[in-house]
Amino acid sequence: MSGIDVVRNGPDAEGWLPEARRVPSPNQDARPEGEAITLLVVHNISLPPGEFGGPWIADLFTNRLDPSAHPYFETIHALRVSAHFLIRRDGELIQFVPCRRRAWHAGQSSWRGRQRCNDFSIGVELEGSDDTPFEASQYAALNRLIVILRAAYPELTDIAGHADIAPGRKTDPGPGFDWRRVRWEDAGVAR
Numbered sequence: 001m002s003g004i005d006v007v008r009n010g011p012d013a014e015g016w017l018p019e020a021r022r023v024p025s026p027n028q029d030a031r032p033e034g035e036a037i038t039l040l041v042v043h044n045i046s047l048p049p050g051e052f053g054g055p056w057i058a059d060l061f062t063n064r065l066d067p068s069a070h071p072y073f074e075t076i077h078a079l080r081v082s083a084h085f086l087i088r089r090d091g092e093l094i095q096f097v098p099c100r101r102r103a104w105h106a107g108q109s110s111w112r113g114r115q116r117c118n119d120f121s122i123g124v125e126l127e128g129s130d131d132t133p134f135e136a137s138q139y140a141a142l143n144r145l146i147v148i149l150r151a152a153y154p155e156l157t158d159i160a161g162h163a164d165i166a167p168g169r170k171t172d173p174g175p176g177f178d179w180r181r182v183r184w185e186d187a188g189v190a191r
Helices: 003-009 056-061 136-152
Strands: 028-030 039-045 085-087 093-095 101-103 121-127 158-161
Touching: 039 136, 056 085, 085 136, 121 136
Parallel strands: 039 121, 039 158, 085 121
Antiparallel strands: 028 101, 085 093
């Protein structure tokens, strides 16, 4: 991807990417004043657990999850969560929250001694589960997203899994995620 492509495909002033399908989530708020985006957090999600496809992830992130659609949904339908991006199994990129705003993806978390990772991070969910290998199309979409985000937000210097920022509480992206396929160093910083 050339520098011209990155600029052309980069986020707008609010932080929406033109190439992502936009599905706005109400589960967001303002970042603290002057807070720089310095961390990318990689998650995984599948709804119902271990099943892929369907509208359920978007329904959860937009507060429309029908608790009667699956027994598991009864336990989570009232959650108010979101991520900035979701990468589906086929590589489709969906954006729920503009990058300049705070998505509610990290929960109680800490990175390099800083608490409240939602304040300074971008959350990327990959449709998957801890023990299921992710698709080549997902790594390709994630790597493209990394290049775009690193160009737009030069202070974005770290990448971590949800398990790294919430150890003992979270396990994702899990052993099914191959960090060697993430091209972070090509975008400027080694993991």
